[in-house]
Amino acid sequence: MSRSHRSVIPGFGLSLGLTITYLSLIVLLPLSAAFIKTSGLTWEEFKTAVFSPRVLASYRISFLASFAAASLNCVFGLIVAWVLVRYPFPGRRVVDALVDLPFALPTAVAGIALTALYAPNGWLGHWLDPIWSSFVHKLADVFPFVDWVGLLGAKLAFDRPGIFIALTFIGLPFVVRTLQPIIEELEPEFEEASASLGANRWQTITRVIFPQLLPALITGFAMAFARALGEYGSVVFISGNMPMRTEITPLLIITKLEQYDYAGATAIAVVMLVASFTLLLIINLLQKWSRRHHAV
Amino acid sequence: MKSSRILTRLAASVLALALTGSAFAKSVELLNVSYDPTRELYVEYNAAFAKYWKAKTGDDVVVKQSHGGAAKQARSVIDGLQADVVTLALSYDIDEISEKAKLFPADWQKRLPYNSAPYTSTIVFVVRKGNPKGIKDWSDIVKPGVSVITPNPKTSGGARWNYLAAWAYALEKNGGSEEAAKKFVADLYKNVPVLDSGARGSTTTFVQRGIGDVFLSWENEAFLALKEFGADKFEIITPSLSILAEPPVTVVDKNAKKKGSTEVAKAYLEYLYSPEGQEIAGRNFYRPNVPEAKAKFAGQFVNVKLITIDEVFGGWQKAQKTHFADGGFFDQIYLKK
CATH class of the missing domain: 3.40.190.10 (Periplasmic binding protein-like II)
Structure with a gap:
């Protein structure tokens, strides 16, 4: 936005100044502290801190599980949001409020509750575990990546699926809440028009509805993904915390801190920050692109 | 020594009286930063100590507890948690507090009997x-x-x-x-x-x-x-x-000094070695370290x-x-x- 082109709304200078000051205080200052703390390390020390096999394994787990959880949330979050906006049914307000619960619940509570449910002796775990393991075995026959991501022989709780379960739980509201306002604005007339112009249902969904939802869906995905990357409280209860296997990066940071290795912990944090920032930037660009190409 | 302490306390309470016009007994607060499984032990011990301290000095003492993994607890103290005393799972973590934050001398473990471990476990x-x-x-x-x-x-x-x-x-x-x-x-x-x-x-x-x-x-x-x-x-x-396993205890000198709780913090740890303190430790399944109490609870533990x-x-x-x-x-x- 250029300043020569005067805005109709006054107070641009003031509000921009306020924005920058506020962002610096709340976001940039703590983040730069991480960078400063890391700068005390030599390059060699930095490399061993952030690229040791155990840390590399944790990046893989954190990013993969977060990506998978955010993707699943996109599918079901879209359905939930659609149902909540479009179909009046008794108790809709209650269900609508329920969606926010993962926002409000302390993550440790979520973690303990999920673990109690999915543990081999839990309500769900004791009958879901066998179903899950036979399902995975069948799946692995068709898709070899099941074995590659280490799901073969993994139980639900205290193993990799547990991380995914926890991250899905905490990520759902992000997708639903970003989609809801967009769906609300989506007039049913569009669909009717599309139908009267001869489109079948599938065409209406893919050519008329979906393109309008896509930018919001991408935002929701990005938020759920980012939240999952940083999630600690709920995951540590259900993941089993095994080095090389179910250790998420935030846990590794805490472990380093508990060994009084402040610089090592912040070094990993910096890598996470840079990686997350890059990913979010790409997602934002993607969103911009999709808005331009699918604009109605 | 003792009479001067009483004098100081008297002077302090007179001063407090003069300032507030109402306070007769001091109310002291201690923060004990401990490790995970000592919750029950210190709930019982804190109540016993508060009673003992009230009887001895007339002051009310409220002991607050913080529990968690020993390393995390030590780190909180290093990062500035105002603990008056730490009672952790092993001496290494307390060493780290001394080394990193310099809150008490490095030879802290010599300050109380039995390597500063009033009770042991295995x-x-x-x-x-x-x-x-x-x-x-x-x-x-x-x-x-x-x-x-x-x-x-x-x-x-x-x-x-x-x-x-x-x-x-x-x-x-x-x-x-x-x-x-x-x-x-x-x-x-x-x-x-x-x-x-x-x-x-x-x-x-x-x-x-x-x-x-x-x-x-x-x-x-x-x-x-x-x-x-x-x-x-x-x-x-x-x-x-x-x-x-010797889970040791120590006063965090600098914090206690700042909060003016040095005396009660010291007494708090020393009382762990008293017959009552040892009894409570034994009742909570820690092995008491003082010989008399050790003998009393010998039957409870396998040799x-x-x-x-x-x-x-x-x-x-x-x-x-x-x-x-x-x-x-x-x-x-x-x-x-």
Whole structure:
């Protein structure tokens, strides 16, 4: 936005100044502290801190599980949001409020509750575990990546699926809440028009509805993904915390801190920050692109 | 000494009286930063101490507690948590506070009797009722198919004791061969399906979630689990050899000085060595260290050969560096896979 082109709304200078000051205080200052703390390390020390096999394994787990959880949330979050906006049914307000619960619940509570449910002796775990393991075995026959991501022989709780379960739980509201306002604005007339112009249902969904939802869906995905990357409280209860296997990066940071290795912990944090920032930037660009190409 | 102390207190209360016009007795607050399984012990002890202190000085003392994995707790104090006293799982973590934050002198462990450990404990096995896997000693828990629950030694003090006890057993069985001990401990951790970050978390995993055949536990935590969840569900197995765990205590000098609580903080720790303090420790399944109390509670504990960290590992600093530091023996176990 250029300043020569005067805005109709006054107070641009003031509000921009306020924005920058506020962002610096709340976001940039703590983040730069991480960078400063890391700068005390030599390059060699930095490399061993952030690229040791155990840390590399944790990046893989954190990013993969977060990506998978955010993707699943996109599918079901879209359905939930659609149902909540479009179909009046008794108790809709209650269900609508329920969606926010993962926002409000302390993550440790979520973690303990999920673990109690999915543990081999839990309500769900004791009958879901066998179903899950036979399902995975069948799946692995068709898709070899099941074995590659280490799901073969993994139980639900205290193993990799547990991380995914926890991250899905905490990520759902992000997708639903970003989609809801967009769906609300989506007039049913569009669909009717599309139908009267001869489109079948599938065409209406893919050519008329979906393109309008896509930018919001991408935002929701990005938020759920980012939240999952940083999630600690709920995951540590259900993941089993095994080095090389179910250790998420935030846990590794805490472990380093508990060994009084402040610089090592912040070094990993910096890598996470840079990686997350890059990913979010790409997602934002993607969103911009999709808005331009699918604009109605 | 004593009369001058009373005088000071008198002067202080006169001053307080003059200032507020109403306060007769001081109300002091202490913060005791402790490790995971001491919750019950200090709930009982704090009440007893408050009573004792009220009777002795007329002051009310409220002791606040903070519990968690020993390393996390030590780090909180280093980062500025205003603890008056720390009562942690092992001396290494207290050493770190002294070294990193310089809140008290490095020779803190000499300030109270018995290496500043009013009570000791050891590591025992908890198995499910009837001992279905027939576990009797350390050699049984490294067998394939036995699932072992122990917390992560990188974050839990208790878990470090577990690890070192296993190591010491393997050393003794194999004529001091370090290679054999390494393999033994690696086999042990191959049997561990979940690594919780603290001892309490592991108890939950074993007891509540029903995971694992054997749970390596603080002796006191094991008794507590039996008391709380029923002796009809679990049994305690004492191995042939274990480690003498000395959870030490100390006043955090600088914090106490700043808060003006030095005197009561000192008395708080000293009272742990009194007959009443020792009695409470024994009742909470810690092994009292003062001979009279030790004798009284002798029947409660199985007599087991206890090695010390100093004789086998050359002290905590050394053990920490070789075994638990990044790239140490514990890390190597998981990298080899």
